[in-house]
Amino acid sequence: MTNIMTSLSAKWRLPPAWTPYVLLSPFIVLFFAFGLFPLLFSLYLSFHSWEPSAGLGSMQYVGLSNFTFSLQDEWFWKSLKNTFWLAAASGIPQHLVAIPLACFIHAAIKRSRNLVVGLYFMPYITSTVAIAIMFTALFSTNFGIINLTIKELAQLPILGSILPQHPIDWTNNSDTIKPAIAIVIFWRYVGFNIVLYMAALQTIPADLYEAARMDGAGRLQQFWHITLPSLRPIMYFGVTLSVIGGLQLFEEPFILTMGNGGSDQAGMTAAVYLYRMAFDFNDFGAASAMSWLLFAVVAALTWLTHRVFHMRNSPT
Amino acid sequence: MSANMSPDIQMSITGRQREGRTARGEARMALWAAYALIAVGSLVMLAPLYFMFVFATHSRTEIFDVPPPLFFGHNLVENVTLLSERVPFWRSLGWSLYIALASTGLTLLFCSMAGYAFGRFEFKGKQLLFGLVMGTMLLPSFMNMIPSFLAMDALGWIDQPRALYLPGAASAFGIFLMRQFVSSSVPTELIDAARMDGCGELAIYYRIVLPLLRPALGTLGLITFIASWNNFIAPLVVMRSPEMYTLPLALRSLQSPVDTQWGALMAGSAIATIPLLILFVLSSRQLISGLTAGAVK
Numbered sequence: 001m002t003n004i005m006t007s008l009s010a011k012w013r014l015p016p017a018w019t020p021y022v023l024l025s026p027f028i029v030l031f032f033a034f035g036l037f038p039l040l041f042s043l044y045l046s047f048h049s050w051e052p053s054a055g056l057g058s059m060q061y062v063g064l065s066n067f068t069f070s071l072q073d074e075w076f077w078k079s080l081k082n083t084f085w086l087a088a089a090s091g092i093p094q095h096l097v098a099i100p101l102a103c104f105i106h107a108a109i110k111r112s113r114n115l116v117v118g119l120y121f122m123p124y125i126t127s128t129v130a131i132a133i134m135f136t137a138l139f140s141t142n143f144g145i146i147n148l149t150i151k152e153l154a155q156l157p158i159l160g161s162i163l164p165q166h167p168i169d170w171t172n173n174s175d176t177i178k179p180a181i182a183i184v185i186f187w188r189y190v191g192f193n194i195v196l197y198m199a200a201l202q203t204i205p206a207d208l209y210e211a212a213r214m215d216g217a218g219r220l221q222q223f224w225h226i227t228l229p230s231l232r233p234i235m236y237f238g239v240t241l242s243v244i245g246g247l248q249l250f251e252e253p254f255i256l257t258m259g260n261g262g263s264d265q266a267g268m269t270a271a272v273y274l275y276r277m278a279f280d281f282n283d284f285g286a287a288s289a290m291s292w293l294l295f296a297v298v299a300a301l302t303w304l305t306h307r308v309f310h311m312r313n314s315p316t
Numbered sequence: 317m318s319a320n321m322s323p324d325i326q327m328s329i330t331g332r333q334r335e336g337r338t339a340r341g342e343a344r345m346a347l348w349a350a351y352a353l354i355a356v357g358s359l360v361m362l363a364p365l366y367f368m369f370v371f372a373t374h375s376r377t378e379i380f381d382v383p384p385p386l387f388f389g390h391n392l393v394e395n396v397t398l399l400s401e402r403v404p405f406w407r408s409l410g411w412s413l414y415i416a417l418a419s420t421g422l423t424l425l426f427c428s429m430a431g432y433a434f435g436r437f438e439f440k441g442k443q444l445l446f447g448l449v450m451g452t453m454l455l456p457s458f459m460n461m462i463p464s465f466l467a468m469d470a471l472g473w474i475d476q477p478r479a480l481y482l483p484g485a486a487s488a489f490g491i492f493l494m495r496q497f498v499s500s501s502v503p504t505e506l507i508d509a510a511r512m513d514g515c516g517e518l519a520i521y522y523r524i525v526l527p528l529l530r531p532a533l534g535t536l537g538l539i540t541f542i543a544s545w546n547n548f549i550a551p552l553v554v555m556r557s558p559e560m561y562t563l564p565l566a567l568r569s570l571q572s573p574v575d576t577q578w579g580a581l582m583a584g585s586a587i588a589t590i591p592l593l594i595l596f597v598l599s600s601r602q603l604i605s606g607l608t609a610g611a612v613k
């Protein structure tokens with residue numbers, strides 16, 4: 001390889017002005033062929049009715065009817081509601097748990113910190129499908145470990161009055177499928193957020209705490225007046241990631257509901273519905289329209305998150 | 317305490333000492349509470365993975381015993397045999413490995429080239445092209461689902477492995493990571509000196525820039541391999557026939573509403589997870605910092 005390179009460059013020199021374009025040529029080709037062109041085609045498609053099996057000739061211009069169809073589609077709104085529910089129920093606890101836990105690890109664990117952080121982070125890199133399948137077994141109604149644990153805990157005096165006395169049919173019941181999905185997502189991503197917050201905690205100068213102690217501030221006050229404000233930029237970053245990620249949920253709900261959205265479509269996220277619209281119901285026009293509607297929602301919410309944190313950040 | 321101290325001063329000193337002692341006691345209690353919380357949390361994190369490996373060694377009836385098995389059993393071989401009877405499991409493993417390696421190799425090549433161009437050259441259209449890179453990073457993954465199927469269908473790439481490793485090989489995340497690394501650790505002087513010595517432009521990339529990028533290439537390679545290995549949506553859309561299934565698709569096809577072979581399914585999940593755990597144990601620090609530093613996607 002090296003020999004070819006040297007002999008090539010000896011005979012023929014690449015003009016420096018062309019070099020960046022040559023270096024970027026794979027990116028440019030792939031971007032236009034597999035990124036931009038298909039995306040524009042899906043925009044075009046959203047104004048047409050088409051079944052791919054019937055060939056390109058069968059494409060018919062239908063105006064906005066794919067969009068009006070989606071906006072009047074009960075399942076579309078339901079899947080959107082499910083998505084918001086799941087994004088909130090899996091996203092908010094992630095941060096509420098990750099922030100204090102990151103502080104505890106930061107304060108209490110010095111020597112084996114990498115090991116502990118690694119344990120929490122591990123779910124993030126394991127196969128989503130394997131994990132979702134594993135949780136399906138753990139959530140099993142009569143024999144799953146989660147229900148058995150609840151049953152054991154329900155024997156205890158105080159917890160017994162809170163916890164349900166009957167085993168929960170987690171994945172088949174429309175009331176519990178969403179919490180089940182949220183638990184899996186929480187489990188998978190909380191460690192990622194812990195790592196984010198720990199990285200931020202390391203950048204807070206120690207003399208800030210020293211000064212606060214001199215002024216007689218307790219631990220809680222230090223947390224409230226120093227730690228939390230210092231974490232605000234990373235909170236913005238982490239929450240934005242959770243919002244964007246939460247609105248795209250696909251694999252966990254897909255596996256936990258066996259690919260159909262669950263009974264009463266209670267576990268069907270917008271991305272799962274999008275998939276079904278195209279690949280189960282073969283309506284690529286409506287699916288394209290739906291993907292652009294969803295894109296607008298994600299863009300709007302990302303912008304909104306940005307605004308909310310920006311207002312909080314500006315000193316007024 | 318000396319005897320000629322006035323009693324009230326003495327009292328205030330012992331008082332403060334006692335206060336200090338209880339405060340220290342409280343601090344120690346808080347510390348133990350923190351340890352306990354962290355430990356319980358780690359157990360919760362580990363338990364599903366642990367049970368996945370335990371269940372992989374038990375038969376379906378054993379898995380759903382009451383109480384469930386907490387330790388390893390003797391059914392691993394039967395589970396794996398059943399697994400390879402139900403689905404072309406080893407073939408799927410082969411495809412997953414092949415696609416992950418091809419994807420990693422191409423991504424490292426294309427992203428380092430692009431990252432070098434963005435990090436060390438001034439040229440017409442640079443702002444626009446870099447804007448496109450950042451733009452694709454912000455695009456939600458579901459936006460690509462239908463367009464990519466249509467593109468692959470038009471090219472006749474349905475059921476072709478290249479449909480999975482080629483389109484994403486110039487990933488925005490990779491280009492961004494490489495550009496950051498080039499800007500911070502490839503000295504301009506070195507490139508200029510090589511140019512003065514008559515080194516060709518591509519030779520500079522290949523012989524000077526690429527070796528300097530080695531740490532970043534390691535991180536990007538790990539991330540790409542893991543992402544490809546775990547990828548579910550793209551193969552779900554593109555790989556339509558069971559003999560072309562990647563591991564996640566093969567596992568998913570074992571799921572059935574009435575008759576799931578849980579032992580086999582758990583064995584398959586465990587086998588799919590082992591390479592990731594090995595990679596993670598070997599390189600967790602590099603992986604974590606790489607994934608969170610450029611955590612835009």
